[in-house]
Amino acid sequence: MKPKIAIEHLYKIYNEGKESEFAALKDITLSVGADEIIILKGVSGSGKSTLLSLMAAFSKPSRGTILIDGENISKLPDIFASKFRNKEIGFIFQSFNLIEGLSVSENVRIPLVLEPLEKKEIDQKVEKALQLANIAHKSQQNIADLSGGEKQRCAIARALVNNPSIIFADEPTANLDKENSLKFIEVLEKFKTLKKCVVVATHDSLFDDLPFVSQYINITDGELVL
Amino acid sequence: MSIFLLDSIVVMFFVETVLLLLMGTSMFAVAKILKYWNFDASTTLQYALEKKNYLVNTIILFTIGVKIILFVFFVKSLDDLAPLVPGAMCATGVIGANKFGNTLLIYKIFTLFLLGVWVVINRLDLKTKKFDYLRKKYYLFIVIFALLGIEFALELLYFTNIPLNTPVFCCSVVFVVENLPFGLETVDLVKIFYLLFVSILVVDYFNKASLSFVLNILFLLLAYYCVTYFFGTYVYEEPNHKCPFCMLQKEYHYIGYLIWSTLFLGTYFGISPHIIYSLIGKKYQRLLRYNALFLTLFVAICSYYVISFYLRNGVFL
Numbered sequence: 001m002k003p004k005i006a007i008e009h010l011y012k013i014y015n016e017g018k019e020s021e022f023a024a025l026k027d028i029t030l031s032v033g034a035d036e037i038i039i040l041k042g043v044s045g046s047g048k049s050t051l052l053s054l055m056a057a058f059s060k061p062s063r064g065t066i067l068i069d070g071e072n073i074s075k076l077p078d079i080f081a082s083k084f085r086n087k088e089i090g091f092i093f094q095s096f097n098l099i100e101g102l103s104v105s106e107n108v109r110i111p112l113v114l115e116p117l118e119k120k121e122i123d124q125k126v127e128k129a130l131q132l133a134n135i136a137h138k139s140q141q142n143i144a145d146l147s148g149g150e151k152q153r154c155a156i157a158r159a160l161v162n163n164p165s166i167i168f169a170d171e172p173t174a175n176l177d178k179e180n181s182l183k184f185i186e187v188l189e190k191f192k193t194l195k196k197c198v199v200v201a202t203h204d205s206l207f208d209d210l211p212f213v214s215q216y217i218n219i220t221d222g223e224l225v226l
Numbered sequence: 227m228s229i230f231l232l233d234s235i236v237v238m239f240f241v242e243t244v245l246l247l248l249m250g251t252s253m254f255a256v257a258k259i260l261k262y263w264n265f266d267a268s269t270t271l272q273y274a275l276e277k278k279n280y281l282v283n284t285i286i287l288f289t290i291g292v293k294i295i296l297f298v299f300f301v302k303s304l305d306d307l308a309p310l311v312p313g314a315m316c317a318t319g320v321i322g323a324n325k326f327g328n329t330l331l332i333y334k335i336f337t338l339f340l341l342g343v344w345v346v347i348n349r350l351d352l353k354t355k356k357f358d359y360l361r362k363k364y365y366l367f368i369v370i371f372a373l374l375g376i377e378f379a380l381e382l383l384y385f386t387n388i389p390l391n392t393p394v395f396c397c398s399v400v401f402v403v404e405n406l407p408f409g410l411e412t413v414d415l416v417k418i419f420y421l422l423f424v425s426i427l428v429v430d431y432f433n434k435a436s437l438s439f440v441l442n443i444l445f446l447l448l449a450y451y452c453v454t455y456f457f458g459t460y461v462y463e464e465p466n467h468k469c470p471f472c473m474l475q476k477e478y479h480y481i482g483y484l485i486w487s488t489l490f491l492g493t494y495f496g497i498s499p500h501i502i503y504s505l506i507g508k509k510y511q512r513l514l515r516y517n518a519l520f521l522t523l524f525v526a527i528c529s530y531y532v533i534s535f536y537l538r539n540g541v542f543l
Binding site: 011013016060061062063064065072074075076077078079080 | 276
């Protein structure tokens with residue numbers, strides 16, 4: 001079966017050719033199936049987040065290809081990369097990246113702003129995402145008034161609102177206590193039932209040996225450790 | 227050195243120099259892109275070129291934006307120079323002060339048209355997944371860069387050769403004899419002007435780019451004469467005041483800027499689709515609707531002065 005994500009000989013090198021050259025990723029080759037959940041493990045600075053940002057088309061590699069559904073997304077011009085992100089990707093950031101001053105519902109609505117949808121349809125999608133992330137009861141609350149766990153659930157709802165086929169999570173439990181971290185793992189399992197392709201970058205040991213995870217991939221100094 | 231007659235001219239030259247330097251620097255990147263570009267490659271060089279492509283696009287778009295502003299600044303400077311050049315009452319005297327003036331003005335309008343075409347091709351290029359028009363876009367830019375270099379030299383020649391001791395001709399002398407094309411009378415000229423305008427609207431409606439190209443060039447030429455020898459007299463409300471530049475002055479509420487800019491913009495949108503099709507083989511007829519919009523605005527403003535004068539005085543000039 002064709003993989004959802006196929007990465008081939010991927011490099012990300014900063015200041016290439018200069019004295020300060022630094023290879024954040026070196027010769028990464030991996031593939032992820034359409035409904036697989038994979039965990040990228042590694043210490044801080046190992047290259048996990050860099051790999052996620054490349055897979056999400058936030059930045060471009062120095063060499064190599066990233067195929068998503070057979071399309072090389074690392075070659076997409078900016079305008080197409082933006083459309084691709086909006087349609088295919090849900091991203092959960094380490095520090096949530098929510099807009100304070102807006103309500104939960106308004107934050108979740110943001111990815112739909114540019115979509116040519118009726119207000120009613122947008123409302124339905126937002127409501128569904130809020131339900132999936134268990135944050136519907138706080139929909140009118142301002143972001144500033146939420147706890148860390150609630151903020152994360154809001155971020156999850158925002159990542160789901162466009163019904164993306166791929167979800168990336170970068171250190172999703174770094175700002176959470178153990179109770180909320182375990183709740184996130186429950187959500188992760190829910191992603192499996194939703195048949196999403198999920199890539200989580202973490203160094204949290206709570207993610208070790210989860211039965212629903214398809215692959216654990218270790219990264220050290222920008223290289224995959226097999 | 228007449229360059230130093232006005233601060234604005236010094237500033238203009240400074241900005242022009244900066245722009246040329248910026249574009250000159252971009253040329254190195256353009257040359258590298260043209261030589262090594264291979265979109266299908268996932269090599270370090272190709273990724274670096276793709277980044278450079280965005281940088282160069284941004285620089286060129288910036289320079290084009292500034293060039294458009296500089297053109298208005300140039301025209302304004304000509305007008306501001308009039309009191310300093312003996313005999314000149316408006317920009318007509320200044321622009322005709324030496325043999326380079328009129329050539330420079332036409333040349334500047336021509337390069338602006340070309341820059342506008344580049345902007346559209348660039349926009350179309352960025353809308354494709356594989357930068358389909360990248361090479362043609364940059365070949366055109368190389369031509370434009372060379373033309374802008376010539377423009378700069380022409381500008382230097384013009385501003386350093388404005389005579390400050392010899393009187394120049396003012397508009398009342400330059401345009402006293404109606405030097406109309408094809409030996410036409412003013413009335414016939416105006417009739418053809420309106421006929422051409424209606425024809426352009428019809429052609430735009432049917433999206434005929436090549437026909438629009440021909441009609442718009444004819445219209446531009448005819449409109450110049452009509453504004454100078456007919457509509458202008460209604461702006462000034464004087465039958466013998468025939469000048470394309472005086473209407474840029476404060477006394478006439480700077481209406482000339484609106485008149486000429488709507489004409490140039492309208493014509494630009496009218497001729498561009500055919501040029502773009504010739505250069506990159508892409509039909510981009512949607513620009514024709516802006517052609518219709520701006521030319522309608524132009525004709526409306528010109529006609530307003532005639533109608534307004536007639537309604538107030540009961541006679542034509």
